[in-house]
Amino acid sequence: MKTTQILIAGFGGQGILFSGKFLAYKGLMEDYQVSWLPSYGPEMRGGTANCNVIISESPVGSPIITTPDVLIAMNTPSLQKYVDTVVSGGQIYVDSSLIDVKVERKDVEAFYIPATQMAKDAGITTLANMIIVGHLLENHPELSFDGTADVVEKLVPPKKAALKELNIKALNMGKDYKN
Amino acid sequence: MAERILMKGNEAIAEAAIRAGCRHYFGYPITPQTEIAAYMAKKMPKIGGVFLQAESEIASINMVYGASAAGMRVMTSSSSPGISLKTEGLSYIAGSDVPALVVNVQRGGPGLGGIQPSQSDYFQAVKGGGHGDYRMIVLAPASVQEMASLTIKGFDLADKYCMTSMILADGTIGQMMEPIVFEDEEPKTYEKPWALTGTECKRPHNIINSLYLKPDELEKKNFERYEKYKLVEENEPMWEEYMMEDAEICVVAFGIASRVAKNAVVAARNEGIKVGLIRPITLWPFPKEAISAAADKVKSFVSVELNMGQMIEDVRLYSQCKKPVALCNRTGGMIPSPDQVLESIHKAEKGEF
Numbered sequence: 001m002k003t004t005q006i007l008i009a010g011f012g013g014q015g016i017l018f019s020g021k022f023l024a025y026k027g028l029m030e031d032y033q034v035s036w037l038p039s040y041g042p043e044m045r046g047g048t049a050n051c052n053v054i055i056s057e058s059p060v061g062s063p064i065i066t067t068p069d070v071l072i073a074m075n076t077p078s079l080q081k082y083v084d085t086v087v088s089g090g091q092i093y094v095d096s097s098l099i100d101v102k103v104e105r106k107d108v109e110a111f112y113i114p115a116t117q118m119a120k121d122a123g124i125t126t127l128a129n130m131i132i133v134g135h136l137l138e139n140h141p142e143l144s145f146d147g148t149a150d151v152v153e154k155l156v157p158p159k160k161a162a163l164k165e166l167n168i169k170a171l172n173m174g175k176d177y178k179n
Numbered sequence: 180m181a182e183r184i185l186m187k188g189n190e191a192i193a194e195a196a197i198r199a200g201c202r203h204y205f206g207y208p209i210t211p212q213t214e215i216a217a218y219m220a221k222k223m224p225k226i227g228g229v230f231l232q233a234e235s236e237i238a239s240i241n242m243v244y245g246a247s248a249a250g251m252r253v254m255t256s257s258s259s260p261g262i263s264l265k266t267e268g269l270s271y272i273a274g275s276d277v278p279a280l281v282v283n284v285q286r287g288g289p290g291l292g293g294i295q296p297s298q299s300d301y302f303q304a305v306k307g308g309g310h311g312d313y314r315m316i317v318l319a320p321a322s323v324q325e326m327a328s329l330t331i332k333g334f335d336l337a338d339k340y341c342m343t344s345m346i347l348a349d350g351t352i353g354q355m356m357e358p359i360v361f362e363d364e365e366p367k368t369y370e371k372p373w374a375l376t377g378t379e380c381k382r383p384h385n386i387i388n389s390l391y392l393k394p395d396e397l398e399k400k401n402f403e404r405y406e407k408y409k410l411v412e413e414n415e416p417m418w419e420e421y422m423m424e425d426a427e428i429c430v431v432a433f434g435i436a437s438r439v440a441k442n443a444v445v446a447a448r449n450e451g452i453k454v455g456l457i458r459p460i461t462l463w464p465f466p467k468e469a470i471s472a473a474a475d476k477v478k479s480f481v482s483v484e485l486n487m488g489q490m491i492e493d494v495r496l497y498s499q500c501k502k503p504v505a506l507c508n509r510t511g512g513m514i515p516s517p518d519q520v521l522e523s524i525h526k527a528e529k530g531e532f
Binding site for chain 1: 183185210211294350351354355356357358435438439441442445514516517518
């Protein structure tokens with residue numbers, strides 16, 4: 001019974017919830033059981049945002065993650081808050097353009113991706129989140145990179161159709177990034 | 180089979196209500212249930228339904244009362260402090276024997292409390308809330324799929340027994356997304372000969388009222404209503420049993436708490452502890468039989484709740500205090516971790532209460 005618990009954390013506005021939604025949908029399309037739980041309320045209105053995504057071969061029990069297998073940290077406070085909760089042998093994805101501290105733990109795998117800078121350079125400023133997600137997918141063959149365009153198709157509303165290509169571009173940039 | 184889609188619990192309630200034939204929604208926004216109103220605002224005008232944001236919770240519950248009296252499938256939704264405001268209307272609806280569906284996506288209390296998930300309105304939902312002798316059918320979903328299926332069930336039970344069905348959810352189940360499947364089913368319809376639909380001069384007037392100034396009449400009405408409640412208690416309790424066959428410790432939990440508890444039960448089983456879970460799906464009528472049967476075979480109970488210990492009173496009542504009942508709880512918007520529940524199971528195993 002394989003279960004992957006993914007915690008995504010950062011500032012409101014960084015697309016934390018959207019990237020979680022993307023991963024949950026990807027899991028759904030690969031026929032896994034999934035849950036997606038956002039933080040909500042005042043903290044969403046200009047503070048920190050986080051999102052719990054569980055992708056599992058068996059039905060999801062509690063949707064609340066206390067010990068993530070994977071942490072995506074999009075700002076320094078989030079990394080500091082959650083770094084010690086990651087399970088031993090887990091993964092931590094760090095947006096290294098916004099976070100200048102390193103993961104000191106030796107029992108986890110850390111990936112440093114200057115996603116915000118990469119997004120800025122490519123003219124897709126708001127899509128740093130999807131660059132990291134692309135890199136994560138590359139490391140998680142069970143979720144498979146194939147079919148990401150279908151997920152983007154499902155999640156980006158018709159009114160924002162122009163964003164579809166840009167999301168796919170960001171995912172590919174993350175996939176191709178060499179850590 | 181229909182497609183699996185991802186949906187928020189709150190949206191699942193709204194979509195299910197529409198599929199159940201509800202075309203009248205009256206509400207007032209409050210976190211963490213506002214997605215229900217937002218969904219209705221978007222969908223109702225497109226299908227000839229009514230979405231109305233009232234000036235207050237009190238107005239919205241009385242609009243529900245009125246639309247129901249006219250024979251419509253109707254609902255409102257709110258969260259804890261908003262439900263307190265609606266309780267006057269809930270009592271009038273009960274006193275008039277008309278159906279209604281009311282959703283409470285609970286948050287921390289008392290007072291304005293907080294906006295994080297809670298189960299501290301158990302007493303309010305199950306034991307009363309409003310004044311007078313009355314009951315509501317209380318349904319406690321533990322997944323997004325159940326947010327939908329129990330909404331449909333809630334409408335059917337409300338129409339069948341002419342009383343309020345309350346969906347007692349919480350902020351977590353309301354806000355989370357899970358895969359959900361909607362089967363294409365025609366909504367059930369119920370004859371409502373009592374409804375105020377206009378006599379066309381062909382029948383006597385129907386009157387919907389909760390005022391009975393003569394005490395003997397009011398008493399008769401109340402006795403009649405409790406005959407109806409007896410039928411509900413006989414026919415409608417719903418619960419889930421998990422690993423109870425050989426259980427020596429019985430965890431009792433509903434809604435989000437039951438999901439955390441299930442993780443702990445699995446962890447305890449992996450340690451070789453014989454523990455199972457009873458998850459009440461209807462909180463009223465409470466699954467008395469299940470608790471009573473468990474009381475004869477387990478050594479102890481652990482009640483897991485997001486409050487200061489409310490359901491535990493019913494666990495004690497229906498187990499007739501035959502076995503000790505421990506409380507494992509968090510409150511104020513906090514949620515116990517599976518480890519906390521596991522610790523309570525360990526203590527129960529050692530006989531520490």
